[in-house]
Amino acid sequence: MDFDKYLKLSNTIRKDILVMLKNAGSGHPGGSLSCVELIVALYFKFLKHDPKNPFLEDRDRLILSKGHACPTQYACLAEVGYFSKDELFTLRKICSRLQGHPGFKCSLPGIEVSTGSLGQGLSIGSGMALGYKLDKKSGNIYVLLGDGELQSGQIWEAILTASHYKLNNLCAIVDYNSLQIDGRVENIKNIMPIKEKFESFGWNTITIDGHKYKEIFDGYEKFIKNKDDNPSVIIAKTIKGKGVSFMEDNVDWHGKAPNARELEMAILEIDNSAIGL
Amino acid sequence: MEAKATRVGYGEMILELGRQNKNIVVLSADVTASTNSHLFAKEFPNRFFNIGISEQDMICEAAGLSLVGKISFVSAYAIFATGRTWDQIRNTICYCDLNVKIIGTHSGLMVGPDGATHQALEDIAITRAIPNLKVISPCDYLETKKAVKAIVHDFGPTYLRLGREKTPIITEENTPFKIGKANILRDGIDVTIFATGVMVSEALKAAEILEHENLSLRVVNVHTIKPLDKNTIIKCAKETGAIVTAEEHQIVGGLGSAIAETLGMNYPVPIEMVGMKDSFGESGEPFELLKYYGLSDIEIIKAVKNVLLRKKF
Numbered sequence: 223m224d225f226d227k228y229l230k231l232s233n234t235i236r237k238d239i240l241v242m243l244k245n246a247g248s249g250h251p252g253g254s255l256s257c258v259e260l261i262v263a264l265y266f267k268f269l270k271h272d273p274k275n276p277f278l279e280d281r282d283r284l285i286l287s288k289g290h291a292c293p294t295q296y297a298c299l300a301e302v303g304y305f306s307k308d309e310l311f312t313l314r315k316i317c318s319r320l321q322g323h324p325g326f327k328c329s330l331p332g333i334e335v336s337t338g339s340l341g342q343g344l345s346i347g348s349g350m351a352l353g354y355k356l357d358k359k360s361g362n363i364y365v366l367l368g369d370g371e372l373q374s375g376q377i378w379e380a381i382l383t384a385s386h387y388k389l390n391n392l393c394a395i396v397d398y399n400s401l402q403i404d405g406r407v408e409n410i411k412n413i414m415p416i417k418e419k420f421e422s423f424g425w426n427t428i429t430i431d432g433h434k435y436k437e438i439f440d441g442y443e444k445f446i447k448n449k450d451d452n453p454s455v456i457i458a459k460t461i462k463g464k465g466v467s468f469m470e471d472n473v474d475w476h477g478k479a480p481n482a483r484e485l486e487m488a489i490l491e492i493d494n495s496a497i498g499l
Numbered sequence: 500m501e502a503k504a505t506r507v508g509y510g511e512m513i514l515e516l517g518r519q520n521k522n523i524v525v526l527s528a529d530v531t532a533s534t535n536s537h538l539f540a541k542e543f544p545n546r547f548f549n550i551g552i553s554e555q556d557m558i559c560e561a562a563g564l565s566l567v568g569k570i571s572f573v574s575a576y577a578i579f580a581t582g583r584t585w586d587q588i589r590n591t592i593c594y595c596d597l598n599v600k601i602i603g604t605h606s607g608l609m610v611g612p613d614g615a616t617h618q619a620l621e622d623i624a625i626t627r628a629i630p631n632l633k634v635i636s637p638c639d640y641l642e643t644k645k646a647v648k649a650i651v652h653d654f655g656p657t658y659l660r661l662g663r664e665k666t667p668i669i670t671e672e673n674t675p676f677k678i679g680k681a682n683i684l685r686d687g688i689d690v691t692i693f694a695t696g697v698m699v700s701e702a703l704k705a706a707e708i709l710e711h712e713n714l715s716l717r718v719v720n721v722h723t724i725k726p727l728d729k730n731t732i733i734k735c736a737k738e739t740g741a742i743v744t745a746e747e748h749q750i751v752g753g754l755g756s757a758i759a760e761t762l763g764m765n766y767p768v769p770i771e772m773v774g775m776k777d778s779f780g781e782s783g784e785p786f787e788l789l790k791y792y793g794l795s796d797i798e799i800i801k802a803v804k805n806v807l808l809r810k811k812f
Contacts, residue, residue, distance in 0.1 A: 326595040335566055339590040345556045346591060349563020349571075352548060356524070357567070376587075379556035387548070 225435040226499050231262050231301065233496045236465045238297035238310060240488050243479040246314035249322065250290040252475040256399040256460040257291050257366060259433050264364060265298040268442045273303035276331040280361045283334045283350060287343020288368035288397060289323040290477075296320050299332040341374030343367065344394055348384045351392040351453075362446070366395045370402030372413045378423075385424035388451035393442075394425075396455060397432065399462035401473045420455045432458025465492055502665040506604040508643030509661055510535025513572060516651050517543050523651065526561050526573045528554045533663070534574035534604045554579045558587035558599070565597040570651060576610075577603030577619035577660060581626055592656045593631040599656050605663040606636075607747035608775070608792060609697065609785035618780040619660075624752025626658045627725045633678065634725040636660040636746075636754075638699035639668045642722060645676035653678055660696065664785045667700045670720075681728035683735075687717035690803050690810075691735040691742050695721045695754045698745035698773070698794065705799035716803065727757050733765050741810040742770045743802045747794055750774040769809035771802035 235258050243249040261284070265271070269282040286295050293313065300307045305319075312318035319330040323338025334350075337343050347365035354361055371377060384392050396416060404410050413419075417427045428444050430437035438458070445454040462476070463469030466488040480488060517523050517539050525539045526548045540547040550557040554575055561571035573580065580603040581588065592599045606619045627634045635650070635657060637643040643661060650657045675682065684699070685706055694702040699720045706716035717739055719731065736742060742762065744755035755772035762768060775792060789795050 335562065336590060336594045339586055342555075342559045342587060342591050345559030345587075346563040346566070348556075349560035349565075350567050351563070352560065353524075353564045353567035353569055356545065356569075359567075376553075376555045376559070379550075379553035380559070383550055383553065383556055383560060386551075 223436070223439070228262055228266065228435050230496065230499050231266060232258050233492050234301065235262060235294060235297045236492050237489055239293045240466070240480055240485055242293050242297065242310050242313045244482065244485040245311050246479060248314060248479050249293060250477050251469055251480065252401065252462040253288060253368060253397070253399065254291045254294045255464045255466065255469065256432070256462045257294055257397045258464065259435060259438055260366065260395055260397060260458055261294050261298050263435065263438045263442060265302045267439070268446070270361060273332070276304060280359045282362045282364065285334055285343045285347045285363070285365045286324060286337050287365050288340065288371055289337030291366070292324045295324070304332040305330065340368070340371045341376040344377050344380035345383070347392055348380050348389060351384070351389040352387055354391055355389065362391050362393060364393045364395060366397060369396055369398045369400065369413060369416070370407050370410070372396070372416065373411050381420065381423045381425065384453040389453045390448060390451050392453040393445045394453070394455040396457045397460050398457055399460045401462045401471070401476065403476050405473055416457050424452055426450070426452045426454040428454060428456045430456060430458050432460035433464055465495070467491060500667045502667050503640035504663060504665050505637055505640055505643040505661040506535045506663060508640040509602055509604070509647055509659070510538050512644040512647040514538040514542060516648065517546065520570070520651065522568060522570050524548065524564050524569045524571050526550055526557050526571060528552060528557050528575040528579065530575055534602065536574045554583045555587050558584045559591050561599045562591045562595065562597050565599050571599045572602055573599065574602040574604065576617060577606035577622050578617055581619065581622040581658060585625055588632070589629050593629045596631045596655055598654050600650050601658045602661065603658060604661045606660045607662060607696065608780045608788045608794065609662055609664045609747065611664065611785040611788060612782045614782040615779040620749050620775050620780065621752065622660060623724055623746070623748045623754060624756070627757060631656055632725065633657040633723065634660070635678065635723050636695040637722050638696060638720050639666060639670055641668055641670050641672065642674070642676055646722065649676060649678050662697060666697045669700050669703060676722070679723045679726045679728055681731045682720040682722065683717060683731070684720050685716065685718040687715035688739060689715045689741070690806055691717040691719060691739045692745060692799060692803070693719050693721050693732065693742065693754065693758055694745040695724060696747050698747055701794070701796045702745050702799055704796040705803065708796065709800060709803060714803065721754060724754055724757055727761060729761050729765070732758055732761050736762050736766045736768045740768050741806040742768055743773065743799060743806055744770065745773040745799050747789070748774055749777065751777060769806050771806040773798045773802050
């Protein structure tokens, strides 16, 4: 399969994210750039959704539990047609629908719930999956988690609930970029091994490179085609700040916006990477 | 006087409403029988979810269920339903304005022998501070049934504060109940007592006793702490000129504070507050604890006499 379309989309979304953050003057580039491919693949390929009808019955839903990566979600929602791309540049400004962390009541189409207080998204997704099962709805629920977020106890409560209630319509995705605000996850509070932990809690696990579309597509397809009762987790190894060399794997870029010069350098680098696409 | 626990009123009414409305789901945190959710659980096993001892998860599971169209009732002890879960209630339920009803049973000192760890005495303070959240504290079993019915038809998040113990039934089948509308149970001109929960019956007892001393007390049942019935509160302050508040809760941040906020900004009159005086409880029998910590008709009578000394007209 030819992934050129998606590779081009990744570059567009990365540039949107950086321009939005530069314009806002604050925000989280590192964790936004690490999950670009994971989110692009959902909105442009795997989610059953309709940008013209955001409340489509039975739709697949994405919950961004790591809410600080919302620039990526906003950029994808605009690109896929939920709202005008002009609105992206209101991010973090007063009276904007694009809050610093997603706000459900701000009426931005495509936002399924408010997130930002870490550790809550998987429980919310599990509740949605329970409701879909109860009503025999066909949709799937996807929840994007950070790896540092796995330090939150509520995540493990939800992991137990989802396997107990056999929520095979629930797919967690761990954006495993190995960094959190204070440093490397393994040094702050180690959460490894992730795969074995999920398996011991009764989940199917799928390990992929979170920047390679071939592996991402295979991962989502494996979840969708899964026939057993277990919920699934896709553990996606990623690089924080992916696509901008001076941001990559650098914890300083967790929560800092680029200035004009840094933005220029970043855009140039992304454009250069697109030569040949 | 007949006595029944408010939690029993919840259990009976949620079963009845569950029969009428298939969108109602009930979640429990391993306290199904004691929160009286077991009747619903037995009749509607597929609409009942035991989430186990995971209250934070339970609140957000309920949020997810509501986001796909359900009316979610979460039931747990008041202390855990609101304290352990405050961030989940604020950031997920209330910021999203979701149709989740939080049922906190075993509130207040009257959970008794279990002691201080289980006595929710700050729940009104921490819930009423959150935007979008309605806070309802019924005075008896019958009023609880009406409240449960009312919140099903009222979209949005609600905290319903209930008790474990049997308490006197002081309202009647035809006593009105409207969310946000305080009920004047007894008219009077000298002092108004605003009370909530079990303290309403204590306030009525106090008024009865003081009648023999030729004092005319107005007793108002403030079942809805948020949104507060400001009109009735200001009207009573104007007409009686002195206020006593009574609640099975800390004075800090509770009903008394809510009333003082309203009157301070609109019509300041002397107020005395009966409630927990910035302390934890302990083990003991329910009514014994109420007396020991000064949450009874005796303390209300003292407060009435004190406030009369400060009354300006």
